Each structure stands twice: as C-alpha cells, then as structure tokens.
Amino acid sequence: MRRSLRMTFRFIMVVAVLAMIPVAFAPSGSTETPYLSALSNLAAVPAFAAKPTCENKTCVHSPSGKASCQPNPLTNCIFRHGGALCGGSTC
Numbered sequence: 001m002r003r004s005l006r007m008t009f010r011f012i013m014v015v016a017v018l019a020m021i022p023v024a025f026a027p028s029g030s031t032e033t034p035y036l037s038a039l040s041n042l043a044a045v046p047a048f049a050a051k052p053t054c055e056n057k058t059c060v061h062s063p064s065g066k067a068s069c070q071p072n073p074l075t076n077c078i079f080r081h082g083g084a085l086c087g088g089s090t091c
Helices: 002-025
Strands: 057-061 067-071 075-080 085-090
Touching: 057 085, 067 075, 067 085
Parallel strands: 057 075
Antiparallel strands: 057 067, 075 085
C-alpha cells in the first residue's frame, strides 16, 4: 500500500512540474490596464512576417537564351537553377 501511495505522489509531482513549465517561460505582460484578462500575459506573443519587398524588375530573355532583369513597376525578377531560368511575380 505504501508503494502505491509513493508512486501516486511521484506521478502528481511530475505532472505539477510539467504544468509549471509553460508558466515559467511565458512572456511577461508589458502593460497594466484594467481591461486586460488575467490570463493575457500567459498567451504567446504573435509573430508577424516581414513585409515583402518589390524589386520593380521583370525578366527579359534575349535571343541567345540569356535572361536578365529590366526595370518594370510592380514585378519581381527571380532567377532559378543558378540563373538558367528566370521567372517573375507581381508585387
């Protein structure tokens, strides 16, 4: 009986420690206002992607098969396969 109680206690302690890990590594709240939830400082900070840049260039293929980038508004010039292929995309 004592062994089962000891194993139960160990199991509860392991679960408690695992439950405290997210709380220990959660970001701290930066503002203190009465309008925030009590749980808002336990939430993860949202990640924002970088804004895409527009090169304002487009691909031009010469008769010899060589591609180059020429100025063109609202397009991106993209070289692939070591410059063998050239493609474009809109911004």
